[in-house]
Amino acid sequence: MNEVILQVTDRVKQRSLESRQKYLAHLADSAKQGPHRGALSCGNLAHGFAACNADDKASLRSFTKANVGIISAYNDMLSAHQPYATYPELIKTAVHEVGSVAQFAGGVPAMCDGVTQGQPGMELSLMSRDIIAMSAAVGLSHNMFDAGLMLGICDKIVPGLLIAALSFGHLPFIFVPAGPMPSGIPNKEKARVRQLFAEGKVGRDELLEAESNSYHSAGTCTFYGTANSNQLVVEVMGLHLPGSSFVNPGTPLRDALTKAAAVQSTRLTALGTNYTPIGHIIDEKAVVNGIVALLATGGSTNHTMHFIAIARAAGIQVNWDDFEELSDAVPLLTRIYPNGQADINHFQAAGGMSFLFKELLDHGLLHEDVNTVIGHGLRRYTQEPRLAEDGTIDWIAGPEKSIDEDVLRPADNPFQKTGGLKVLDGNLGRGVIKTSALREGKSVIKAPAVVFENQHALESAFKSGQLDKDCVVVVRFQGPQACGMPELHKLTPPLGVLQDRGYQVALVTDGRMSGASGKVPAAIHVTPEALNGGLLAKVENGDVVEVNAETGALTLHVSDDELAKRQPAKANLAEYQIGMGRDLLNRVRPMIDGAEMGASFLFQDHGEHS
Incomplete structure (x- = not known):
């Protein structure tokens, strides 16, 4: 391991001793209660499954089968979240096929900074993160669930969902992305038209045409802003299935990954032998790993605030000095707009997450000995998913070399020696x-x-x-x-x-x-x-x-x-x-x-x- 990363991690641990111990003690107290719906009265439980079919009612009565709560940021105005419309039924079917139950626990607001830029609504944007956390907590508050699936993509939504999940730290959670839209016009061309408009050299019609050709379909915006930074760091912290961050929506592989995440969530509950609560995944090493990945890819500056709030929700204290010290030790491995001309789809094609994991792990820049939603250790994340003929997923080794070193480079030949x-x-x-x-x-x-x-x-x-x-x-x-x-x-x-x-x-x-x-x-x-x-x-x-x-x-x-x-x-x-x-x-x-x-x-x- 890189000595600086070890030192920063140790400093974070020492700084967080008291607050982290309090958090873990609370987690342990909550876990002792067992499946929470077992503590509900008959009237409570009857309300909780009144709308279920007969099979699901029987499963929920038994207290031996998992009930997975779905929290979703779906709305059909925002391109990143529109694909989530079909996810609940996919999830319920996949979970039912393995003998468990999934219920839609609640929706959370999802606003788009792209829509509200320069508008009064933008003044609600950052505060919406905490409101999302509170809204998700309300959805999870019924003591009906053994695990959770978090459906969210964009700027404040994923940090808010993660803060909420950590407040239910005794439960397992898997985060389920929807993927980026296919590439539109080059980012350089979009930026050129914006500047021409600012100078008064083109009109609103030309500007709108350029914007519409850039943001043109369902999925996350393709530049490397906060939304795609969210997906990358959540995967590096072990909360996604490997390689699931940047698969385009509406594809068979995207649906197969969603089903696989749903099934995997049932394997992590306290009802079985592989109990993996999120509070034991997000620890000091996982937080440092997330920051390292952000810095190695030139990710969003918004995470200099989001990471601190997320860590606090897990009893962990990080600050900007930690960011800077890690930045000095972590090389910049990607050039994705605005740090280059490529978009997130080009990053995915060049080698994507599996190559990024391999380089960071091989050069001692990530803690490998951490818990994830697929087991202990990050090395499995150097694999990437491929769709098998029967519709399931095969996991294969990722590329040994970058396909395009103008976009993604090995750690021994970085774009720059620091994280930027x-x-x-x-x-x-x-x-x-x-x-x-x-x-x-x-x-x-x-x-x-x-x-x-x-x-x-x-x-x-x-x-x-x-x-x-x-x-x-x-x-x-x-x-x-x-x-x-x-x-x-x-x-x-x-x-x-x-x-x-x-x-x-x-x-x-x-x-x-x-x-x-x-x-x-x-x-x-x-x-x-x-x-x-x-x-x-x-x-x-x-x-x-x-x-x-x-x-x-x-x-x-x-x-x-x-x-x-x-x-x-x-x-x-x-x-x-x-x-x-x-x-x-x-x-x-x-x-x-x-x-x-x-x-x-x-x-x-x-x-x-x-």
Whole structure:
């Protein structure tokens, strides 16, 4: 094993001793109760299976056959989740064929950041993760289930489902993906049209045509944003069947994998001899493995918050220093848009997950001795599924070599020696920057600040030419407590245009950027946020700001004496608090932790750093 990875894992274990022991003790207490529906009264149980057929009622009466709860993020507006429409019946049939029962336990909301970019709904996005966790917990609360299947794909949905599953840590869970849509127009072409639109050189018709040819069918968006990062890291943490993350929807192999996951869930319950609760799968090693895989592939920066919240749900404490130390030790093995021109389907064709597992394991970059939903040890994940003639799955060895080293490389010939994530720290606070997609010469930007308090004001300034200069754009009052920490991905096209015009440009914000961002140097998730004592609230137009991805400095070059004289800017939050459901969450916002604590309102040990 790589020494740095061992050291970070040991540090996480030591830091988490007390909280992890409490979590495991609670898990053990819950497991002692046995099959939970055995504790239900006759009236409780009758309600629980009233709508079942006679065979399933008999099975549920016996307390010897498994009942699998299905939690789904299905809706038919969002392409990633539309394929889940057919999954419940597939699952129920597969489970029934092995003598057990599956019930649809509940649905959870699933919103799409792609639809809500730049819209009021985006201000609900990050908070939806915790709401999804709570909604899934309600669905699982009936004490009817021996195992669970989690059906979810996108940005906040999978982290929310994982937090919920860990709150039922005594139960086994398998996560069931739906796969990416087939490839559309090249990502480079899509980005080109977006920038032309930002410059006013093409109209809305041309832009919509390009977007429609990119996002064109059922399935996950094909760029390597948060949704596909979710699938990759969940598989590396041992919660998917091997090789199931990136099989396209609507294919026979996709359906066979769904059925196989359903059957496998029945083998993991406390009713048999292979009891494997999720709380014993997600431990310190599994969390570190997930972070390593994220870094090795240049995955979404959103996971610098999601991983922390997920780990907290399992009694494990990780922080950004862990991310950075691991990033320095983990080579970058993929170039998937926005870190390259290939999409996730090209990654899959080049060797996909099986080759990635092989390289990371062979070079001591993953803990192999972990529990998974298919047994102990990660080596099995170097295999990939193939459809047999009878419709079942054969597991075969993955490729020994990458099919396309422009997309996926071996660990001894990486795209770069580090994982491409840097923690920034300075008088402006702490933040993160994704360096894997930065152009050469763009890792250090020192320029006068131009300050905005929302992304729409920046758009107006860009169109009027006020930003045609070297500048560090500061967009503040975008943090979790201010307005729910929306993604500011709509800033990418105009800032990209300025960069292409030859200006030295960077972004500093207490908001988020999409998992599909990275071209423009962006210090994001800055904490403390401007609303909560962060120095961002004292930055003025013309102040010199330095974003240094080489040294890790995030500095406002203004004297302490001058800063002491300044009063922080006052946030005008009224526009964020009314309409589009936002008023329903006003009471929650002051409870949300800082970004480095996971930006969550679910946990009691609030603070700024773990």
